[in-house]
Amino acid sequence: MVLDEPGLSLREADVAAPTLGSGQVLLRVRACGVCRTDLHVVDGELPSLDRPLIPGHQIVGTVEARGGAVGTLSVGDRVGVPWLGWTCGECRFCRTGRENLCPEARYTGYQIDGGYAELAVADARYCFPIPPGYPDQQAAPLLCAGLIGYRALRMSGEGERLGLYGFGSAAHIVIQVARHQGRRVFAFTRAGDAEAQRFALDLGASWAGDSAAPPPQPLDAAILFAPAGELVPAALRAVDKGGTVVCAGIHMSDIPTFPYRILWEERVVRSVANLTRRDGEEFLALAPQIPVRTEVRAYPLADANVALSDLRAGRIRGAAVLTVGPTRPP
Numbered sequence: 151m152v153l154d155e156p157g158l159s160l161r162e163a164d165v166a167a168p169t170l171g172s173g174q175v176l177l178r179v180r181a182c183g184v185c186r187t188d189l190h191v192v193d194g195e196l197p198s199l200d201r202p203l204i205p206g207h208q209i210v211g212t213v214e215a216r217g218g219a220v221g222t223l224s225v226g227d228r229v230g231v232p233w234l235g236w237t238c239g240e241c242r243f244c245r246t247g248r249e250n251l252c253p254e255a256r257y258t259g260y261q262i263d264g265g266y267a268e269l270a271v272a273d274a275r276y277c278f279p280i281p282p283g284y285p286d287q288q289a290a291p292l293l294c295a296g297l298i299g300y301r302a303l304r305m306s307g308e309g310e311r312l313g314l315y316g317f318g319s320a321a322h323i324v325i326q327v328a329r330h331q332g333r334r335v336f337a338f339t340r341a342g343d344a345e346a347q348r349f350a351l352d353l354g355a356s357w358a359g360d361s362a363a364p365p366p367q368p369l370d371a372a373i374l375f376a377p378a379g380e381l382v383p384a385a386l387r388a389v390d391k392g393g394t395v396v397c398a399g400i401h402m403s404d405i406p407t408f409p410y411r412i413l414w415e416e417r418v419v420r421s422v423a424n425l426t427r428r429d430g431e432e433f434l435a436l437a438p439q440i441p442v443r444t445e446v447r448a449y450p451l452a453d454a455n456v457a458l459s460d461l462r463a464g465r466i467r468g469a470a471v472l473t474v475g476p477t478r479p480p
């Protein structure tokens with residue numbers, strides 16, 4: 151499914167199989183999660199690339215062929231491919247454990263063709279083994295919603311009372327990790343979205359309500375998954391002194407001006423950008439221990455535009471996943 155240019159629907163197309171380079175693996179895609187970032191790419195809210203691209207950065211696939219110099223993976227291995235597809239390894243960010251900030255980084259489903267396809271190539275060093283026990287579809291959302299959600303949770307600090315704004319793919323995973331860590335979770339949804347609020351309560355939220363509503367108690371931290379800038383001052387008003395507001399998305403509408411007093415008393419606003427491979431290793435080791443269970447709605451690859459519009463409209467409980475070919479049992 152090809153994006154010819156931002157603003158258009160994806161186009162089903164027969165394209166040449168990707169060429170396999172040194173250090174890369176050719177993957178037979180089994181499933182690919184649909185992420186809010188894919189919508190930002192399709193809608194042209196990220197810098198445009200001036201070439202057609204194949205979106206998708208939550209790829210679960212099996213290794214079909216290996217290029218030269220691939221040391222770790224074997225043909226037949228099941229692996230996951232995340233958003234971070236390549237980094238330089240030499241810049242001051244890469245050398246200090248911050249490869250997520252590498253200025254030369256290349257991202258899957260953006261600079262590198264992604265998983266809305268039957269075949270994909272990936273740099274073997276950026277692939278993760280998928281924990282056994284997760285079917286392909288259920289594993290896919292772990293690769294971005296899970297990984298970046300986990301990074302955002304880490305950045306939110308150790309506080310007990312955690313607010314989650316936007317209860318979609320990432321939040322439905324993060325709540326399970328947060329509950330496992332003994333935190334209490336307060337879920338904020340679009341006004342009147344009773345179904346999402348019920349979903350949050352089913353997953354152990356202490357409270358669920360509209361995003362403009364104050365929580366019953368001040369929060370220690372809040373994570374914003376919804377890309378709506380007006381939630382930043384709303385979340386600042388909801389967090390207690392010393393609280394942190396983490397913006398977890400790659401794009402957000404403009405943040406309205408707000409009075410300094412809602413930031414005062416050492417409240418913090420920060421963003422989370424991308425992921426490091428270490429985030430992936432840590433989260434994919436933790437997920438089966440909890441165990442994190444993902445709720446997915448599956449769409450055939452050719453229905454990628456339907457999946458994107460359902461995501462845009464907030465019609466998905468949990469995560470949307472495209473399925474490609476026969477899925478492999480856990």
Ligand SMILES: [Zn+2]
Pocket residue numbers: 237238239240241242243244249252253254255
């Ligand atoms: Zn770098």
Ligand SMILES: [Zn+2]
Pocket residue numbers: 185186187188207233294295
């Ligand atoms: Zn993503």
